[in-house]
Amino acid sequence: MTVFIMVAGVFTGAGVWQETTARLAEAGGEVHAVPLTGVDTGRSAESMRTAPPRRAPVDLETHIADVIAVIDAVGPAPGREIVLVGHDYGIHPVLGAADRRPQHVARVVYLDCGMPQNGVPALAAVPDRALRAQLSDSARYDSLEGELAPPSGDEWQRWGSTAGLSVAALERLTALAAPQPLGTLLQPLRLTGAVAAVPTTGVLCTRNGVGIDLVQQRVDLGDPTMATLTDPQVTFFELPTGHWPMLSCSSALADVLLRAAAGEGRRLRPADVSATPVHLRPFPLEVPEVPRDRRGHVDLYVPDAKGPLPAVVLVHGGPVPAGARPTPRDWPTLVGHARLAAAAGVIGVTLDHRLHDVGDFESAAADVTAAVELVRSDPRVDADRIALWFFSGGGLLTADWLRHPPAWLRCLAASYPILAPPPNWGLTGSRFQPVRAVTQAGALPIVLLRAGQETPEVAATVEAFVTAAEDCGTHLELVDVPNGHHGFETRDATEETRLALRHAMRSVVTRLTGGRRTVRSSRV
Numbered sequence: 001m002t003v004f005i006m007v008a009g010v011f012t013g014a015g016v017w018q019e020t021t022a023r024l025a026e027a028g029g030e031v032h033a034v035p036l037t038g039v040d041t042g043r044s045a046e047s048m049r050t051a052p053p054r055r056a057p058v059d060l061e062t063h064i065a066d067v068i069a070v071i072d073a074v075g076p077a078p079g080r081e082i083v084l085v086g087h088d089y090g091i092h093p094v095l096g097a098a099d100r101r102p103q104h105v106a107r108v109v110y111l112d113c114g115m116p117q118n119g120v121p122a123l124a125a126v127p128d129r130a131l132r133a134q135l136s137d138s139a140r141y142d143s144l145e146g147e148l149a150p151p152s153g154d155e156w157q158r159w160g161s162t163a164g165l166s167v168a169a170l171e172r173l174t175a176l177a178a179p180q181p182l183g184t185l186l187q188p189l190r191l192t193g194a195v196a197a198v199p200t201t202g203v204l205c206t207r208n209g210v211g212i213d214l215v216q217q218r219v220d221l222g223d224p225t226m227a228t229l230t231d232p233q234v235t236f237f238e239l240p241t242g243h244w245p246m247l248s249c250s251s252a253l254a255d256v257l258l259r260a261a262a263g264e265g266r267r268l269r270p271a272d273v274s275a276t277p278v279h280l281r282p283f284p285l286e287v288p289e290v291p292r293d294r295r296g297h298v299d300l301y302v303p304d305a306k307g308p309l310p311a312v313v314l315v316h317g318g319p320v321p322a323g324a325r326p327t328p329r330d331w332p333t334l335v336g337h338a339r340l341a342a343a344a345g346v347i348g349v350t351l352d353h354r355l356h357d358v359g360d361f362e363s364a365a366a367d368v369t370a371a372v373e374l375v376r377s378d379p380r381v382d383a384d385r386i387a388l389w390f391f392s393g394g395g396l397l398t399a400d401w402l403r404h405p406p407a408w409l410r411c412l413a414a415s416y417p418i419l420a421p422p423p424n425w426g427l428t429g430s431r432f433q434p435v436r437a438v439t440q441a442g443a444l445p446i447v448l449l450r451a452g453q454e455t456p457e458v459a460a461t462v463e464a465f466v467t468a469a470e471d472c473g474t475h476l477e478l479v480d481v482p483n484g485h486h487g488f489e490t491r492d493a494t495e496e497t498r499l500a501l502r503h504a505m506r507s508v509v510t511r512l513t514g515g516r517r518t519v520r521s522s523r524v
Contacts, residue, residue, distance in 0.1 A: 001080050002106075002261045003030045005070050007063075009088025009113075010122075010159060010185070011150040011177040013040035020246045023254035029261075030080075032070050036093070037062050038147075038181040059183030060122065064096035071101050081106035083261045088113050088160070088243070089180075092122045092189050099195035108198050109260050111253075112160070112205040112243055112424075115225070118191040122184065127426035128158040129359060135185065148185070150177035160243025161423035163207035169247045199233040201260035203253075206457050208243045209422020212236045213455045216268055217486070220277050223321045227271075235265025240456070243423065280326075281490035283336025284498050290342040295378075298371045299329050301338040301348040302380055310385035310410070310512035311347040311375055314338060315368055317392025317418075318355035327352045333489045337389065340501065344509045349375050355393065358425040361432050365397055376408070387508050389413040392486065395434060395461075396421055402437035405444040411511035413447040413504060416454060416486045420461040435464045438474055445475040447507045449500060452482035479504045 004024055006017045014033035021031040038058035067084070074082060082105050086094030091113040098105045114125045126132040135148070152174055156162050162170055204210050215236070219226045228234070237256045239245050245253040259265065271277065290301040303309070314337050316328035328334060329350035338348025353367035354360050368388075376383040386408050390398050395417025401409060419434040421427035438446075446469065450462055469476040481500045485491050489501065 001028065001030055002258075003074050003080055003082045004032070004085060004257065004261070005067065005074070005082060006031065006033045006085045007067055007087065007090035007094050008033070008036070008039075009090050010126075010180050011039070011148075012087075012173070013176065013178055015040075015176050016173070016244075016246055019250035020254050020257070023251055024257065027254070027258055029258070030074075032074070034067055034070050034093075036066050038184070039178045057183060058181035060092055060096065060185075060187040060189060062181075063093035063184055064100070067093045067097035068100060071097060071104055074104075076104050081261070083107045083109060083257070085109040085111055085257060086113060087111040087246070089122050089125070089184070092116050092125075092184075095191065095195055096189060098198055099191045099193075102194040102198055105198050107261060107263075108195070108200045109257060110200060110202045112203060112208055112245065116189050118193075119188050121186050121188045123186055126185070127160065127424050128428065129426045130429060131158060132426070135182070146182045147179035148182055149179055150174075152177075157423065157428055161205070161208040162244070163242035163423075164240075164248030165242060165244060166248075169244075173244060173247055196228075199235075199263070201235045201237065201265055202229075203237045203239060203245075203256055203260070205239050205241050205243055205245055207241055207423075207460075209424040209457060211238055211455055211457050212266055212268075213486075214457070219268055219271055221279065221321060222271055222277070222324055224323070225321075230268045230270040232267065235260065235263070235267055237265050278491050279331055279333070279487060281332065281493070283332045284489060284493040285336060285340060285501055287336055287339035288343050290339050290348070295374060297329075297353070297367065298349060298351045298374050299338070300375070300378065300380075301335075301342045301350075303342040303345055303347070305345055307380045308382040309345070309347050309380065310387070310509075311349055311381045312337070312341040312387045312389055312413075312508060312512070313349040313351070313368075313372055313375055315351065315353070315388060315390045315394045315397060316355075317390075317394040318353075318364070319357050319360065319393060320355060322354075322356040333391070333487070336489065337501075337505070340505050341509070344505060346509055346512055347375075347381055353394075358427070361396060361427065361430070364394075365400060365432075368397055369400075384408045385410050385512050387411040387413060387512050389415070389508065390417055391415045393418050395419050396427070396432040399432050399434045399437040402434060402441045402444070402446075403431075405441060409444060411445045411447065411508050412441075413449070413508050415449040415504075416451045416458070416484075416488065417448070418458055418461055419465040422457065435461070435468050438465060438469045439472045441469075441472075441474050443475060445477070445511050447477045447479065447504055447511075449479045449481065449504050451484040451486055451488055452480060453485045455486060458486060477507055479507070
């Protein structure tokens with residue numbers, strides 16, 4: 001028999017699992033939803049406004065002890081396997097308990113949560129960066145015995161996507177919510193390492209921003225933090241919903257948990273050190289060699305032509321691990337585009353920026369701005385004729401240029417971009433919102449290369465952008481690659497891809513060198 005021990009996320013106690021636990025029990029499982037001290041036994045948000053805060057010290061170790069108590073009560077027995085399920089914050093006490101009772105735990109399920117590390121508090125996983133900074137500041141001056149009031153209504157979006165929740169479900173989430181003891185978020189998680197031997201399953205809620213394919217891409221990029229996820233003991237499932245699947249699709253969640261307990265699920269492919277990674281495969285077009293002129297974090301590929309010349313500045317995506325080598329400006333896709341631009345008679349530019357983590361968009365944006373100014377100040381460049389071309393996760397950086405396009409920006413292009421921040425990136429209130437910014441793009445021409453086989457979570461952001469652009473009459477040209485995947489230049493070396501690349505570059509160069517095309521959509 002499988003024994004499921006369920007630990008809820010921030011603000012939510014044992015009651016949030018009601019439908020899921022019923023389904024698991026019907027399937028023959030034994031289920032325990034863990035009541036967490038200070039949450040299940042805490043006060044309502046309304047009582048917080050009318051009574052002094054409770055001062056009992058409750059921290060992460062308190063909740064770890066709550067989970068251990070349930071594990072010990074269940075006890076080891078032949079034919080009984082304990083599966084610990086941690087949602088959101090709940091993965092922290094789950095890991096703490098599993099680390100102390102590894103011999104009793106058959107599997108740990110990470111339900112739409114991060115990968116907590118030894119010595120790091122749960123605060124680091126709070127998606128809303130402004131709120132995280134606020135809590136971090138308060139921790140320096142206040143007692144850790146306070147409480148954080150639960151969200152209400154639209155405020156839940158600061159903690160994760162509410163996609164899939166009906167109005168009634170969202171109201172129920174709000175009604176069930178309880179204050180979260182601050183100590184549970186601020187006390188560092190302490191692990192001995194024993195939990196590393198316990199098999200794990202990750203359940204990703206794709207409408208909260210991450211799917212299995214995106215995780216695989218991080219592995220392929222050589223991100224060392226992802227390497228452990230390729231262990232054969234690690235499996236993955238996806239649910240096409242937001243951050244609270246126990247309320248939006250409880251039956252589907254229960255089915256996934258049953259399959260996880262049986263060891264099922266998709267396994268990630270290890271990065272093949274003997275093979276060329278996808279992002280380092282050759283550019284699919286034959287382009288003439290052009291000397292590279294390196295200036296700081298910028299490389300210029302200047303054609304042998306009388307200047308000053310227009311320039312296409314190519315902005316890579318991310319996040320890219322800080323230690324990745326070669327750095328993005330030397331990747332075949334970026335170099336190939338730069339040489340293709342030079343072959344068309346304009347200067348191609350590649351650059352490196354500091355988008356190493358989802359918290360780095362401010363730094364990356366500053367790097368791009370500095371690179372553009374460096375390029376425009378070069379005497380070989382016509383400073384009044386610049387195009388910016390963004391790729392993948394760099395798509396969020398388009399927002400600044402769409403919102404206030406300078407006169408010298410003659411065209412903006414994007415290849416398989418992310419055009420709205422995933423909810424779990426913590427950028428909901430940030431300026432990096434291309435879908436909103438495009439309404440202010442005015443007459444700026446936009447060329448958008450769209451991958452027909454894009455991951456659903458990225459494709460949704462592209463469609464939202466296209467809809468917003470069309471609604472406000474933006475000069476948008478779509479270049480569709482129906483059979484192309486994310487990163488199609490080096491992943492799909494097909495004639496379809498080659499035609500799309502040539503077509504898109506011609507469109508950008510045309511806008512740099514003269515007339516504005518009126519083509520609204522292209523399918524190649």
